[in-house]
Amino acid sequence: MNAWDDDQGAGVAAVPLSQRAMMAARPAPYLDDLNPAQRAAVEALDGPVLMLAGAGTGKTKALTARIVHLLRMSKARPNEVLAVTFTNKAAREMKLRVGRMLGEVAEGMPWMGTFHSLSVKILRRHAELVGLKSNFTILDTDDQVRLLKQLIVAANIDEKRWPARMLAGMIDGWKNRALVPERVPSSEAGGYANRGTELYAQYQERLRTLNACDFGDLLLHCVTIFQSHPDVLAQYQRWFRYILVDEYQDTNVCQYLWLRLLAQAHRNICCVGDDDQSIYGWRGAEVGNILRFEKDFPGAHVVRLEQNYRSTPHILAAASGVIAGNAGRLGKTLWTEVQEGHKVRLIGHWDGEDEARWIGEEIEALQRGTRGMDPVGLDGQAILVRASHQMRAFEDRFLTIGLPYRVIGGPRFYERQEIRDAMAYFRLAVSPEDDLAFERVVNVPKRGLGDKAQADIQRAARMAGVSLHEGARELVASGGIGGKGAGQLRAFVEGIDRWHALTLDAVRVAGDDDVLEPIGAVAPAMDHVRLAEMILEESGYTEMWQNDKTPEAPGRLENLKELVKALEQFDNLQGFLEHVALIMDNETEEAGEKVSIMTLHAAKGLEFPVVFLPGWEDGLFPSQRSMDESGLKGLEEERRLAYVGITRAEELCTISFASNRRVYGQWQSQMPSRFIDELPPAHVEVLTPPGLYGGGFGAAAPVAVSAMEERVSKADVYNSPGWRRMQDRAQTRGMAQPREARGMVIDATALSSHSEGDRVFHRKFGYGIVIGIEGDKLEIDFSKAGIKKVVAGFVVDADDADEVPF
DNA sequence: TGTGCGCCCGTTTTT
């Protein structure tokens, strides 16, 4: 059967178009709750449409309604609509909402997904056109760098002066711009020791031998195929009657070509985006794509969504005021029907710790329901920072006061060392010839196979022209490896054989037609979940972490358990590996009310009743580096970041800055961010920090400086009475006084199950000894983290390290 | 082959 003739992977097209037309005659409730602009965007089905959707204007609603409308009007079958997003989360969300609007037929849109997942789907069908087999593997950044490192060493380049990461970045950059090695402009060839292009070409060659792709290749190979095989392109052009693109402002050149090639035949393309929220320029995104849309698609219908359903007018006005500083915008004016609301609050602090302390207290106050607002739960509050290192001050503080928080977008589950190691074992079991996986774990846990042994294996494999696994086998057989490593290597090689055999039993793979689809009818000889556990046991990997006494070890074992558990949702190991390569998100939301801490980038698309924006200081935000490297363009992107930050807030937005901050261990005095000057004063309430009017710490509600209202010019904030007093206070506080009262020892045993001298474990700080008790707080000398005060509930006896809460 | 010292450098990161 021709792969093209099937139903594109979905069992949906069952309802004939004629019958669908009848459905279209029924009233369309999904249109009724759209505002005029949204409705216009939904009803303009044919031809190019650009939907400029400001923050909080119901973009996803319009987008999903449009898809539903397309289907209801029988313009296309569900499998003929190409709907592209950037993240899996967005794709999932859209599927969910379309399904809900449509009623039932949710799974019927096989071509709704991310650029990457859709590209994989296309590329698997035509892999041979770019010299790959259809079962190619997908390398992540880590694999990519390791591979490049090998090439760099082989090329005799000083890896110190020319780090592999740098080359990886350049290659990514070229791929983002759809440049294959031959097309890299000679002006850029000098960048990497004069040999960037050469290494790029070698890297591509190496990937081909490994039958592998990196993320950039997924898209670039598709574009290459479309460009050089018009027949293939034509098929897809015919198939995708309608194309929808979310977050269009974030597309790079390669994605742009990908879309344009697919859309140029029928031109039924609808791009949704907001040039003011383009914050991924440093990653190759081209705001130009959205600015140019009308030129690319003449006669495009442009619709602006400007009615905001999220934020109060003060918040919108503040955001608009800031973004107005950018030139070359398409221009939108957000408005809302809401009349009331709090002004954006602005507050300065002495240093970063004060800032964290104050925010912590504010969060608790808002939670209790003061500040003239109804109580706001912790889930409704977020702290958005420019750079992830800023999170630390908040984590430290919240840990100390026992305020539950969650960090969004930290090291992601599938990027953690233990997960990647385990995955490498699974990869080896599925395909023993996976050399990158072999290299990764051949000496993890330690098997006495160091650089020398590994070099021997490499040589043996290369000479015989086989995989490392086979090379190792021959090396063992020929006695080419000595010492204790020999026995261990033999065991490793045989282990892989055994696991591989079990994998084959566990999954029967269909014939040549479709190597990806397992046939469910054959009863597996061994449950793949059990197999995975067995692999981790037999390889000694689990044991390695059990014997590890570092504070992270229990967490890692926990993650491994979680990984194995995740396997249950798949039919076999292959399916799982396939999934993980692209779905790198970490959706293990632990329950419980928690404040969210995340970067501004991670916050795009989210909203919270209460938002804190700390660290608004020149150099930090806007980031010095952005400005140095990208000049005005960089500054404008930072400004968009500010805009994104402010517009995340529904009810209350608080911006803050500190006059002193530790930067790389050095104390530095900071200037308030220039973006603060750009806030329209009429919509800002300047707070004075607590402690200025005789109240102690966290005393009364912050007091507005009355004279600051309305007429005070923005820059004057720093000449304001409050600001000057704060400066004065800064002087007197220069000599660090103890921040917390000492010596108030209450009956410790009544409040805590720990006593002095106990050995305890803390999820973040690791092991330590209790050296003091104050109320419900323990003073602990952590072996790694030093002396800290921590709420007793967050530690357990060192022996029960498995049961750490939090 | 494993450990430890010292040096360097330090944003954002949808896949």
Add this chain to the structure above:
DNA sequence: CGGGCGCACA
């Protein structure tokens, strides 16, 4: 200041 990495040593 502190984490990561490479190199020198045991």
